Amino acid sequence: MNREKIIVIDFGGQYNQLVARRVRECGVYCEIYSYKTDIGQIRDMAPKGIILTGGPNSCYEEGAASCGRELFELGIPVLGLCYGAQLMMLTLGGHVCKAPVREYGKIEVTVDKSSKLFGDVSEKTICWMSHNDYIEKKAPGFRITGRTPDCPVAAAEWEEKDLYAIQFHPEVLHTQEGAKMLRNFVYQVCHCEGTWKMDAFAAASIQAIREKVGKGKALCALSGGVDSSVAAVLMSKAIGNQLTCVFVDHGLLRKNEGDEVEEVFGPKGPYELNFIRVNAQERFYEKLRGVEEPEQKRKIIGEEFIRVFEEEAKKIGAVDFLVQGTIYPDVVESGLGGESAVIKSHHNVGGLPDYVDFKEIMEPLRDLFKDEVRKVGLELGIPEKLVYRQPFPGPGLGIRIVGEVTPEKVVMVQEADAIYREEIARAGLDRTIGQYFAALTNMRSVGVMGDERTYDYAVALRAVNTVDFMTAETAEIPFEVLAKVMNRVINEVKGVNRVLYDLTSKPPGTIEFE
Numbered sequence: 001m002n003r004e005k006i007i008v009i010d011f012g013g014q015y016n017q018l019v020a021r022r023v024r025e026c027g028v029y030c031e032i033y034s035y036k037t038d039i040g041q042i043r044d045m046a047p048k049g050i051i052l053t054g055g056p057n058s059c060y061e062e063g064a065a066s067c068g069r070e071l072f073e074l075g076i077p078v079l080g081l082c083y084g085a086q087l088m089m090l091t092l093g094g095h096v097c098k099a100p101v102r103e104y105g106k107i108e109v110t111v112d113k114s115s116k117l118f119g120d121v122s123e124k125t126i127c128w129m130s131h132n133d134y135i136e137k138k139a140p141g142f143r144i145t146g147r148t149p150d151c152p153v154a155a156a157e158w159e160e161k162d163l164y165a166i167q168f169h170p171e172v173l174h175t176q177e178g179a180k181m182l183r184n185f186v187y188q189v190c191h192c193e194g195t196w197k198m199d200a201f202a203a204a205s206i207q208a209i210r211e212k213v214g215k216g217k218a219l220c221a222l223s224g225g226v227d228s229s230v231a232a233v234l235m236s237k238a239i240g241n242q243l244t245c246v247f248v249d250h251g252l253l254r255k256n257e258g259d260e261v262e263e264v265f266g267p268k269g270p271y272e273l274n275f276i277r278v279n280a281q282e283r284f285y286e287k288l289r290g291v292e293e294p295e296q297k298r299k300i301i302g303e304e305f306i307r308v309f310e311e312e313a314k315k316i317g318a319v320d321f322l323v324q325g326t327i328y329p330d331v332v333e334s335g336l337g338g339e340s341a342v343i344k345s346h347h348n349v350g351g352l353p354d355y356v357d358f359k360e361i362m363e364p365l366r367d368l369f370k371d372e373v374r375k376v377g378l379e380l381g382i383p384e385k386l387v388y389r390q391p392f393p394g395p396g397l398g399i400r401i402v403g404e405v406t407p408e409k410v411v412m413v414q415e416a417d418a419i420y421r422e423e424i425a426r427a428g429l430d431r432t433i434g435q436y437f438a439a440l441t442n443m444r445s446v447g448v449m450g451d452e453r454t455y456d457y458a459v460a461l462r463a464v465n466t467v468d469f470m471t472a473e474t475a476e477i478p479f480e481v482l483a484k485v486m487n488r489v490i491n492e493v494k495g496v497n498r499v500l501y502d503l504t505s506k507p508p509g510t511i512e513f514e
């Protein structure tokens with residue numbers, strides 16, 4: 001597909017994905033590439049604009065990440081952010097060095113409103129800064145368009161050449177008018193049309209899938225999560241009964257979740273496809289018996305999942321396509337796009353399962369961010385409840401039960417979690433908190449109920465807010481809501497006599513509780 005796009009050249013900044021997301025929020029498709037990408041390849045892509053990200057290096061040091069001068073001579077607009085701004089200035093003859101005063105946090109920048117970037121921005125505007133180096137002297141040809149008391153060149157530009165450099169981070173929400181600045185770059189400088197719309201994406205994908213699959217057969221592992229659900233519906237709209245979805249119920253799903261998935265995708269649901277539900281609870285419980293170590297549990301669940309899926313796939317026989325719900329952050333984090341170190345090897349990317357007889361892998365959501373996947377889901381008419389489902393780990397409740405997993409404990413955590421989610425929704429907080437769930441600790445302690453001594457488990461409630469899932473802050477849930485949940489859990493969940501609220505942020509904690 002030859003769509004209008006802007007590319008982000010990644011110098012290893014923390015916010016590379018955020019930059020791309022913000023551009024897409026303006027209605028323009030955006031992809032991330034490593035700074036090592038060949039200049040010829042960039043020219044061939046013919047992007048409408050290029051954005052250089054921040055990065056950990058000092059651009060004047062030997063071996064620092066860099067790009068050639070040619071990048072600025074392609075006639076394509078370039079916007080450098082932080083490291084990208086410094087690099088642009090250095091490469092084009094300016095001077096960058098260690099700043100006498102480093103800036104970190106929200107800083108007021110005075111901008112020149114005659115700049116295309118700042119036309120509708122307040123003259124004094126709060127921006128997010130994070131730098132040790134600074135542009136001491138701009139490169140020739142440029143004019144300074146932004147300043148702070150400690151930063152003589154907080155923004156500079158060469159309008160005729162469409163080159164823009166800003167020291168701060170417009171992609172971060174702390175930069176109050178950052179979205180406007182990026183929008184101005186996209187529309188005023190790059191003259192984009194804004195063709196990236198999710199309804200158009202869905203229509204085009206359905207068409208493309210039809211053409212690709214022809215009369216072939218496709219197989220999809222459905223987890224009930226957002227990504228695989230949207231992928232499955234997209235496929236079903238394109239090829240109907242040529243698609244078979246296998247849903248493995250490993251007995252570690254949230255309360256009623258298995259039935260909910262079946263309601264939507266099963267024979268009584270609105271979609272045309274072959275749906276196979278495998279009730280494999282017992283098998284998983286059997287394998288998990290006596291296992292306490294979290295990594296080992298993850299491994300067992302993962303392997304058993306593959307085995308079950310494999311057995312079903314064998315019954316179906318050869319298929320042409322194996323469908324996976326890979327999304328863009330999976331691609332980037334696997335080190336295939338951008339420059340971020342391999343943070344996790346994602347199960348969806350790269351490693352093809354060799355146990356299924358298929359010719360080709362198909363990843364219809366590979367280009368999309370999570371919020372875009374959700375929009376496509378809504379476009380396709382998937383119930384909101386499913387589209388806004390919280391992220392849920394593959395190993396499910398198996399890792400939200402600390403220590404050994406037993407069927408009794410699964411019921412405890414399912415019930416507690418259902419109560420927690422119900423009360424959060426009742427308080428109107430379900431769309432404001434990033435992720436929240438109940439976990440079952442491995443701690444038993446003494447309590448008293450109905451004048452009788454109890455010796456039962458403690459449930460831990462977790463709730464975090466996060467932009468990117470790399471870091472997270474604990475959500476401040478009103479105490480009345482927590483108290484209500486505590487009350488209900490103690491009263492309604494047998495085997496639990498204590499409820500704790502986990503205050504730990506990430507880092508040092510993780511989002512999950514295992």
Ligand code: GLN
Nearest residue numbers: 054055082083131132133
């Ligand atoms: N490493 C550079 C500096 O310290 C750039 C930092 C950044 O891009 N956030 O100034």
